[in-house]
Amino acid sequence: xxxxxxxxxxxxxxxxxxxxxxxxxxxxxxxxxxxxxxxxxxxxxxxxxxxxxxxxxxxxxxxxxxxxxxxxxxxxxxxxxxxxxxxxxxxxxxxxxxxxxxxxxxxxxxxxxxxxxxxxxxxxxxxxxxxxxxxxxxxxxxxxxxxxxxxxxxxxxxxxxxxxxxxxxxxxxxxxxxxxxxxxxxxxxxxxxxxxxxxxxxxxxxxxxxxxxxxxxxxxxxxxxxxxxxxxxxxxxxxxxxxxxxxxxxxxxxxxxxxxxxxxxxxxxxxxxxxxxxxxxxxxxxxxxxxxxxxxxxxxxxxxxxxxxxxxxxxxxxxxxxxxxxxxxxxxxxxxxxxxxxxxxxxxxxxx
Amino acid sequence: xxxxxxxxxxxxxxxxxxxxxxxxxxxxxxxxxxxxxxxxxxxxxxxxxxxxxxxxxxxxxxxxxxxxxxxxxxxxxxxxxxxxxxxxxxxxxxxxxxxxxxxxxxxxxxxxxxxxxxxxxxxxxxxxxxxxxxxxxxxxxxxxxxxxxxxxxxxxxxxxxxxxxxxxxxx
Numbered sequence: 001x002x003x004x005x006x007x008x009x010x011x012x013x014x015x016x017x018x019x020x021x022x023x024x025x026x027x028x029x030x031x032x033x034x035x036x037x038x039x040x041x042x043x044x045x046x047x048x049x050x051x052x053x054x055x056x057x058x059x060x061x062x063x064x065x066x067x068x069x070x071x072x073x074x075x076x077x078x079x080x081x082x083x084x085x086x087x088x089x090x091x092x093x094x095x096x097x098x099x100x101x102x103x104x105x106x107x108x109x110x111x112x113x114x115x116x117x118x119x120x121x122x123x124x125x126x127x128x129x130x131x132x133x134x135x136x137x138x139x140x141x142x143x144x145x146x147x148x149x150x151x152x153x154x155x156x157x158x159x160x161x162x163x164x165x166x167x168x169x170x171x172x173x174x175x176x177x178x179x180x181x182x183x184x185x186x187x188x189x190x191x192x193x194x195x196x197x198x199x200x201x202x203x204x205x206x207x208x209x210x211x212x213x214x215x216x217x218x219x220x221x222x223x224x225x226x227x228x229x230x231x232x233x234x235x236x237x238x239x240x241x242x243x244x245x246x247x248x249x250x251x252x253x254x255x256x257x258x259x260x261x262x263x264x265x266x267x268x269x270x271x272x273x274x275x276x277x278x279x280x281x282x283x284x285x286x287x288x289x290x291x292x293x294x295x296x297x298x299x300x301x302x303x304x305x306x307x308x309x310x311x312x313x314x315x316x317x318x319x320x321x322x323x324x325x326x327x328x329x330x331x332x333x334x335x336x337x338x339x340x341x342x343x344x345x346x347x348x349x350x351x352x
Numbered sequence: 353x354x355x356x357x358x359x360x361x362x363x364x365x366x367x368x369x370x371x372x373x374x375x376x377x378x379x380x381x382x383x384x385x386x387x388x389x390x391x392x393x394x395x396x397x398x399x400x401x402x403x404x405x406x407x408x409x410x411x412x413x414x415x416x417x418x419x420x421x422x423x424x425x426x427x428x429x430x431x432x433x434x435x436x437x438x439x440x441x442x443x444x445x446x447x448x449x450x451x452x453x454x455x456x457x458x459x460x461x462x463x464x465x466x467x468x469x470x471x472x473x474x475x476x477x478x479x480x481x482x483x484x485x486x487x488x489x490x491x492x493x494x495x496x497x498x499x500x501x502x503x504x505x506x507x508x509x510x511x512x513x514x515x516x517x518x519x520x521x522x523x
Contacts, residue, residue: 019374020380021376022377043414069408069409072410114372116369132365133363
């Protein structure tokens with residue numbers, strides 16, 4: 001099976017509101033950045049393109065098709081799309097390369113969640129007969145999960161505040177962060193509830209923007225003569241959409257994906273976890289079996305800015321950046337989708 | 353069976369979602385000018401193609417088209433169809449003409465309506481000009497132009513459609 005290398009990554013600033021920019025205008029600067037990192041012109045210079053986005057977010061039907069105008073798709077290109085975070089577009093692209101159908105691929109994700117009311121929009125991805133008509137929003141579902149953790153004594157509110165404080169502090173080094181800074185646990189705990197037991201600070205700040213990545217075979221990376229990181233393992237698992245059937249205090253899908261991706265087969269220096277809510281970072285680090293020797297979310301994670309449909313890909317990009325800069329030699333990235341960590345992807349990245 | 357069970361053929365779960373939609377920065381610049389009766393295309397810095405209405409990128413090169421070009425309201429028919437069936441909710445009565453038009457100075461066609469013409473005589477290469485709504489009805493929309501009508505100018509040879517300068521056929 002062909003090894004897959006990441007050779008380029010770029011992410012936009014996490015903007016509370018991306019102004020008048022449409023999908024093409026959000027995507028293009030990130031595509032230009034990754035093409036430049038490798039020395040390519042446009043999507044003609046890769047074998048495959050796959051994007052991740054969700055038209056419901058901005059209320060624009062087939063926005064992902066309009067996004068093709070950012071690629072240089074004349075003459076026509078091989079292109080695909082997932083209605084998910086672009087981490088899954090990366091997964092599809094890896095399969096394409098491993099099957100021998102491509103040597104290289106461009107992956108990107110984008111979202112304009114500010115165009116709608118995200119927590120309400122996401123309620124319409126729930127089961128259409130029993131849940132969607134109740135308009136149960138995404139923050140309320142996460143709050144149900146946090147309540148179970150707190151009541152069982154698996155997590156304290158102070159633990160959650162510590163996640164927020166650490167992520168905000170780490171985000172000081174992230175030029176794209178929407179939220180960063182030193183904030184004390186006491187200040188966080190003094191905040192009133194938003195959807196109890198969640199405070200506003202427990203919810204990752206939703207952001208507009210985009211991210212892009214280029215991957216390829218090791219042979220292609222050497223030909224391009226660019227630094228690269230290897231994706232040594234990747235897997236994803238989904239849990240039932242019936243929330244009552246799931247153990248919301250655990251992430252079984254993350255644990256299974258981590259097993260097959262090979263997380264435990266070496267030291268995990270850095271883990272970038274896509275946790276849209278503070279308590280979910282704790283669930284995830286436990287499911288991944290991370291210890292005190294792993295630095296979690298050095299970029300600030302989604303707490304620095306939750307780029308809908310690109311945050312998962314960005315977690316992988318953040319680990320990639322740290323490997324090619326020589327800061328670390330092995331790290332883990334995680335992406336999630338759906339309510340209460342329903343669907344999880346785990347990738348292990350190593351230095352070449 | 354004694355118990356007649358009624359089939360459930362549908363449930364009503366209306367969805368209302370409110371959005372602050374954006375056409376995009378580049379389309380917004382075009383729409384602001386068309387409200388003033390001005391047609392602005394955008395030129396690709398790499399392949400030099402001029403797009404109208406602009407979408408902010410050159411789909412062929414995949415790069416931003418920042419350079420704005422004011423274009424006249426004369427165009428050439430690149431293709432057309434005569435529609436004989438009514439379109440639901442469309443006030444235009446059939447038969448009417450939908451055409452691919454290339455404005456002078458632009459390289460890529462856009463779709464608009466043709467009228468004030470003999471439908472049987474519409475042809476590729478035909479010269480047309482915009483018929484605008486009254487100024488006080490102008491808004492941020494393509495239908496500030498009601499339709500294009502034929503004008504008395506020589507046809508453009510097929511291989512020159514999409515290559516004219518803003519001054520038209522005369523070079």
